[in-house]
Amino acid sequence: MAARGHVQDPNDRRLRPIYDYLDNGNNKMAIQQADKLLKKHKDLHCAKVLKAIGLQRTGKQDEAFSLAQEVATLEPTDDNSLQALTILYREMHHPELVTKLYEAAVKKVPLSEEYHSHLFMAYARVGEYKKMQQAGMALYKIVPKNPYYFWSVMSLVMQAISAQDEKLAQTMFLPLAERMVEKMVKEEKIEAEAEVQLYFMILERLGKCVEALDVVRGPLGEKLTSELRSRENKCMMMYQRLQLWPECNALSYKLLLKNPDDWQFYLSYFDSLFHLMDKSWSQPEEGEHCVEGPVQTTVTEAVKFVVDRMEEQDKKESRPLRGPYLACLELIHRLRQRGCPDEKELGDPLELMVQFFGKFGDKPCCITDLKIYLHLLPPEQRSQFKKRLGELVPLGEAGEDGFGFPGDTKALQRHLCVCQLSRALGLQHALDTEGKLRLITELKAHYHHGLQFGKSCLKTELQFSDMYCLMAAHVYVDLWTETGDENMLWQCLGVLEEGLSFSPSNAQFKLLLLLLFCRLGAFQPVVDLYSSLDAKHVQHDTIGYLLTRYAGSLGQFAAASQSCNFSLRFFHSNQKDTSEYIIQAYKYGAFEKIPEFIAFRTRLNQSLHFAQVRTERMLLDLYTEADVLEESVKAMGVCPEEDDIPWDNMRDNRDLTVLVSWDPKDRELTEEHRRLSLEEESVWLKVRSLTLRLLASLALLGHAPSPRNSDKTNENGISAKSSTLQTLLSQLDQTLETAAQITEKQTQYPFLGPPSSRLASALSSGSCHCQASALQLSLTLRELETTGLDDSTELQTQICNAFKSSVAQLQEMLSRCKGEVLEMKDGRLTTRPSLLETLVFFVETVCVVLWVASYSASVLRPLKSSLQKKKKKKKDSSSAMPVVLCGFQEWTGSLQGVVTQALDHVKGQEASLTALKLAALTLEEGYSQTQEECGFTRAAMDKVQSSYLGSLQELGDLLRKRADSLKSLKI
């Protein structure tokens, strides 16, 4: 807000210092200066607003707000006040108030172009499309400039896009927008490219493709000049939608002649060709030629076209383009799909791929390119293919170990590519254990040998041979998953840690390490690894799952909270970020970008991961902080009736292929995997969000019992609350049923794909059912509260049984936690991370049961005291204590017992972990690890050990904290 133009108005001069203070972040001085000014000039409203900005920025929101409202109610029309209020409202996250401000201003100054345009933008910020449409027209009437008119048109389009009812969009908003543009066309008033683009957008959305084509190809289309190939792209789009295959084919052909490397046009060229063939399309009679030029309709023509493109590249002196060679493989692939014998005319895929390797084998992208076409090789040719490629890799003489090494980085890249291809062909997977171990030795040798080429590499650069190291790690993982030999995993960690020491910025090393540590249940090292990845904004959504999936589940609650916060901070800034640029897009006429920006915002708001971190963060806060459930729930503002998760429109933005993989196709992540993973995560999220809402509901149920006389007024409220709890509980039951069905499928994802959700381990730990029955118990107690102690023997017995069964369930859960999480046996280190996960579920469940216990106490306490009063009156000391009261005392005693056992268990685990001397482990045993490698492996083992200890400590601390609440359960 610094630039204020020329200082003419004396008020401007007076306000100047306040602006400066605010700009420099000196809010206190700004407030002082404003006060000083206000003493002299009471009516200088802007000074008040500026003071409010200062107050807002020093955390005095309420004061700032009321000061601002003082000015706002005066409906100011001076520019300074309006702009300052706009800034203030925006900072207060009340953009809707800006609209009120300018609505008042344009009423008072109806001819102000400036205020009308501010009003339009204010509406745009909050997405009031209808009002935008009107504001745009109002502006145009005052000042007939085209952009204003088209702002109004665009607002109609936005009404169409946002309309719930597609019919309304198609029959009302879009046709109206179309007519508005047509009017301008008829009057020959179209000026700018943006206006034509908007016209095209409207026609396209209306499905009027023919009309859209006419616009693009006609005189109006001549305005489409900014974007390269703008007209061609738009025509192509319409040809495809209209299935005008001759035009599509001819245009693709034309564009490929210009740029024989542009892949999208090969695809449209082949698509259209085969469509034409299927329709046995033939060239029309003279005079009716396709507007886009010659059409190709036979395989012979296509083959010749592709062969010509390749020859063109072969003859070139400069570097050849990959496009034509890959187009040749693509054509073979498509012909084969159609069972067309003509593919032979293009040559043998093996030879073609060998040639491609010859030309591009030294480029890192060679593997990405060829991987797509490996299926063209019959299985029996795979080894031969590898051999042929090997002949094209210049390696030095083999040494003692039988390995020859490349002499430069180009040769290295070629050799690496052969390794990658042979993995992608499944040749590595086909090896037996011995073969795989030898392969690892070879890869490691190449890795170490290649380090010499990167001695001068910067820290931010990769080592040329890094991918050997990564591949060795992949083979270790293969061995581990096949044989269950955990030594393979430890060595894998070692080799990756070593790789990272030479290449500290290699993201793939970090990602795989992160994944492996998580699988091992060691979250501590993961935090640093993730933060060293330096993930930026959207990446918190796309790869954040790697972190948050494991954070809470491994008992590192503090780190878990922090991890959720990373992501949450990003999601919350998204709303503000986007609306600013939607406005800019209007200003610059980038109409196509407006729906795109809104879709982007929606995509983030509906993100699965966003909903997950939101829910987990609150659950974590409850488990770790909520000594008194009611207070925490109130502070968090969780409303049990409210479900803010967009279940039907959930967007899975996770990048599930962020870890590089060269695995063969049959081991790769499939669409089905993606679907199942989303399904599983959604159900787990449902369990968690219902748990959260149930806890909130429990908290409200337990609201300090009201004095007797107001019972009646409160009755409705309370019964509504217990019915919410009932509804949520039955939803939880249903969800758990679905969950059981899903876990029965036992879906296995590729190792480098998505991790399984916590669903299966939650169910097998018994925590879900134990929590559900504890919450059910709270409802029964609520019933007792209304029935009272007399005439409720049955109910009391039922409650006592529930008390007992909850203890039994906890006992059983605890027994599932028994065992050593880390153990040294026969010189080997073995882990059982699932024990840790189960223990976390146990602790969470203890929290829930104790909250229910505390609610129980709050119900039973008044019942007991009124009973005692009665007894005193009757002086009757003979009658026995009601069953439920005895049962409760017994229950709290047993709960105390379970918690003590659990604490002993944790303590025992800590002790045996600490006693474990990893240094005593001999690592060399049978496998060829060098001294250094052993060092890295040991370091990884230490990290796991210390992380387990950390988890146990946090779990112990939490248990102790919760155990304290048992003391207050006396009734």
Add this chain to the structure above:
Amino acid sequence: MTTLRAFTCDDLFKFNNIQAVLNFLLQYGIPFYLQYLAHWPEYFIVAEAPGGELMGYIMGKAEGSVAREEWHGHVTALSVAPEFRRLGLAAKLMEMLEEISERKGGFFVDLFVRVSNQVAVNMYKQLGYSVYRTVIEYYSASNGEPDEDAYDMRKALSSDTEKKSIVPIPHPVRPEDIE
């Protein structure tokens, strides 16, 4: 084999498949990208491999006074992922940006590059760019590295028939002196 197309917001979700530094392509904050998309969408082009991997992108803008013959295209960012280097992709993207600037009647295209980034400087020289001036401490210090000077490199477009815009300025300038 590369598909060259307009950048869209959804591409932000695909910026991960990079082997070395995770956010290699994702250098800026979202507002920065959105600003360019809102103002100069035609100047924001991505290159995509057939498997859908993002190979690189170029982002630029048009600015400067027409009257003073300073109207020009500016390269704000040009990134090619390490695994897609040495394929001529950067040159292709630069060529596209130049063509867009040419159509807008720009007099030249300019860009800033770290003086230490010899690889980039040489590449731009090969593409016809020359050092117009040095900008002192244009890149502010980060990660313990000191401030660094930039070369302002230019290439004349056809509107500048006499190639006046690229006549080098002998004395270095300060960042605040450039528009």
